[in-house]
Amino acid sequence: MSRRPPAGPERSPRTGPVRIPTAVDAFAEEYYERLLALNPEEATVLGRPGVETQYADYSPAGREAMAQMQREALAQLSELTPVDSIDEVTLHAMAERIGLDVALHETGRTELNNLASAPQGVRMVLELMPAETEADFGHIAGRLSNLPAALDGYWESLQESARRGHIPARRQVQAVAQQCRSYSEHDGALSGYLRDARTAGVSAANQAALAAGTSAAQEAYRLLAERLERELLPEAPETDAVGIEHYRLASQYFTGTELDLEETYRWGLQELNRLVAAQQEVAAAIKPGATIEEAKEILNADPARQLIGTQALQEWMQRLSDEAVAALKDVHFDIPAPMDVLECMIAPTQDGGVYYTGPSDDFSRPGRMWWSVPPEDESFSTWTETTTVYHEGVPGHHLQIATATLVKDRLNSWRRHGSFVSGFAEGWALYAEELMAELGFLTDPGDLMGMYDMQRMRAARVIFDIGVHCGFDAPEDWGGAAWTPELGKEFLRAHLPISAAQLDFEFTRYLGWPGQAPSYKVGQRVFGQIRAEREEAARAAGEHLDLRAFHTELLELGMIGLDTLRFAMRP
Template sequence: MTVIFIDRGTFVKTRLTAAALLLAASALAGCATTAPVEPASAAPLVAEASPPAAPTATADTEREKLFALFKASDEASLQRNPLQALFRGDMRYADRLGDNITDAYFAAEKAAAEADLGALARIDRSVLKPTDQLAYDVFKFSTEDTLRGYQPELLLLSKVRPMNHFFGIHTFYPTFASGKGAAPFKTLTDYENNLKRHADFVTYMDRAIGRWREGLASGVVDTRLTTRNMIEQLTTQLAQKPEDSPYFGPVKQFPDSVSAADRARLTAAYRASISGQLYPALTRVRNFLRSEYLPKARDGVGLLSMKGGPELYRYQVQSTTTLPLTPEEIHQTGLSEVARITAEMEKVRQEVGFKGTLKQFFEHLRTDPKFKPKSRDALTQGYYAVGKQVDAKLPEYFSTIPRAKLVIRPYEPFREKFEAGGSYEQGTPDGSRPGTFYFNAYDLPSRTTPGMTTLYLHEGAPGHHFQISLAQENEALPPFMRFGGNTAFVEGWALYAETLGYDMGFYRDPYQRMGTLDDEMLRAMRLVVDTGIHSKGWSRDQSIQYMIDHSSMGKTDATAEVERYIAIPSQALAYKIGALTIQRLRKKAEAELGPKFDVKDFHAQVLMTGALPLAILEQKIDRWIAERKAA
């Protein structure tokens, strides 16, 4: 199951590994893609330097076997993971949430990965065309990584921590089922399916309690901090009257096709389900966490303090970055990037004539009223304006624009406190549901405006919206490439997209440039802080202070960031590692191709074959450079 958590900071990873929470929540909301290959009748995905040689019978045979494997693997995955299908707009399994928490589910995922690798090994890669070889390589890479996550020693560490405040069904499901999320409410069947999913949600919540109890018995427990945050999240939801909760939203907006009699029946059924099923389940989880789990949760916030944690973190680092990196290597890269970006910030401070120190300049940016949004509506209108400016520039840098529309809206109040500064939820491949850029308006006085352009470029266009939409709209790709992905590519592209603001001329204003440097600094600090927390024993307060000292982040944002790194170790490393790779490959292409370099073509090479593991992306760009030089 591919799960991707997309946001200004959020999460992404390939087919759910050990930590397989049903709800990679926003994750599923952001399923990205992973690689290329055209079906037998399609035109080449990317123009080749010279016409391909006529395929031999062996090549055709092996290609048919390869695509049959892709199709069978994807269909089996959709049956095991019905939400994955629903997010694509495939409603065949829409009456189920899925069962991503049981031993039977984990065994089925492991068996599927083993079977897929066995079938792949029986295909002769050497006779395949280059684009098909690329697909073969990505499928092999991601499936092997999935299988590593199901090693018994890793699975025992992850399955007993089924949710946390940043990654869990308890925060995903309310929006999903609200009538404003991914679940459709266009027909009577849609409304009936939602009630059936409510029952699955209740089952999941009770099974989560069982998993936590297993962890208590084995000594593998989550942090007190994360547990307290979950308790607060659940308490906030339960404080709402059933009729005011997101779960009641669908019956407030019936489509015309639902009769008056059905409306009355469904309204009563939804009210009963909320009061008699959902709220009691949420209450059971909240009370268990508060009375049984919290007293035994660990004080240490890093995996370093958890039984088996250091081994788990080393695996997560390599899985998230798709590269054979160690925590120490990443920590040192982070320190180097922090130093480089600090020097650029000093240039901005001098340019605007600020007389104090850089730290005083940070405080000036945090506190001066001219950098504060006046209201939630003003912030929303500001993002609309940024979007229009960016849209006008995009054709200069991209040869293909997504069909899917992009909408902009703030997080709902019930979840905004614990969300990142922004995030993206994918639309459907056919464009019937647009992509959504969410921004955070919680604690408005703590928000500042210089980073608005860079946040839009990252979460909206040409960041996540382009990368995810172009992949899933490309029917020439096999499904695992259209809808799969890895964090390093997905978030690396979005961070790279921020840098296009320089090319587009948006950062000539020094304060907007400071905003993008601040966001780049955030990604550099993540390398330092995430590894500091989980491999060096940094405390929560030490980590927050480091981020405040090296950027203009307010304490509210810095706290949310650090608590997120505590909840989902290694995910935050992907942004900078991925962006550094894409930036390095562009510089390499510019240097080697000179006047033959075309930025539109480079972007097509990066985007149009899905979210590739970084080493495979580099191999592809190297081949493209060689072909262009020879042309």
């Protein structure tokens, strides 16, 4: 329990007075509860009990029910009056987010891609469920048994989307069908729950329920793979690009701002050139006269920078993460307990990529960093991955999401959990990567080279994603003609420091998730611009910007769109 001053207003355990909830907060709470009622998986993310076995309705009827609830909420927003700046930001953010949700629904498209569509989501929620007690395994068994209905509803939506002329590209259909088959294998991503139950010594009845649920879920994935290949694939277009009209809307959803796509594309080219030049400077520090590739070969040949096997990777991730939290806490950032705990995990899948899942609302389940390692990847270089740990952990995603989770005394639940904007989340994480260099945590030239590698990758994605989907011309040194996916893949190969398996996954991801990949650098750009504005205002007042306080102010906003961020952080 926090100590309180003897007189004056009640104080927050963090900074400032405890805020009395307003009518705007009450509306946001009510809206969020309706949202959760339609999306039980999100309740599991929060650690809320009561709906552990349920899934959302992914059918056309379920999607329309969600959209209708959101239309009604938009109409009600206009009747609310803010009483303070927090209310103003809430109303601004809700109107922007909910409005885009409705706009995307009305396009009639159902998303299918290799990372962020229903086939992956209904499986991934199982990873967040407790798996220790008899009751825990009963919940997992129940959700597994309900997974087939969720995928059936999703298939209905894919069919409806196809009837409206929106069929996912052939590349995405093939990729997801392959994923579904991998999930359905007897030793696939769904196979471990029964094994864990036996290890935990749960009852024979629960083991039988888990076996039945696992079998049903695996069969559901096999069926979806067959449907995709038999019914959707023959009609799927070869063209990956979605065109500038849909791209503009998708980009706005991921960033919370309407981009000037041509200007952003040109800026991406400039940013890529800047980062390559910075890498060349680091290469010279590693060995005078060395090229970037020669410097990387030197780093890769250093045994002290190598990890062999996923266990070594997991242990290194955890050690580096713990060290970062200890060094940054109460010095550069506010990191109070319980958000000073972060678990590093090897994911049960082997798709490639690294991701973060937030803590439960009460922090009984901590934030977690997951590494999905392709089976052919057996060795890992620390110099390439140090910045990834900072990106996913502290001061990146974990600090941002855990901070928003913690500030119950000032933000409503929708602000803390109900709004997700990639441009904010990923923009902050990229900003955090460069900030670690600024704060002196990347003095090792190898780690600095790795950070620039990751930044360079994100800049290249701005060019690839906008260029391919919008039909822009490639730069002259890449032929000067309109981008094609094949040319784009070679461009990515030249700039993305990842394995061949990871490149295949990322290439397919960008083509199937238009607008998301550029949101990282776009968001980072806005965070940097806001900081520069604040620093200029501080200089004009004869002061220095308190970075620790500035970052806390940013993160206590919750996850909002970039236009709302500018609105909230105006000097």
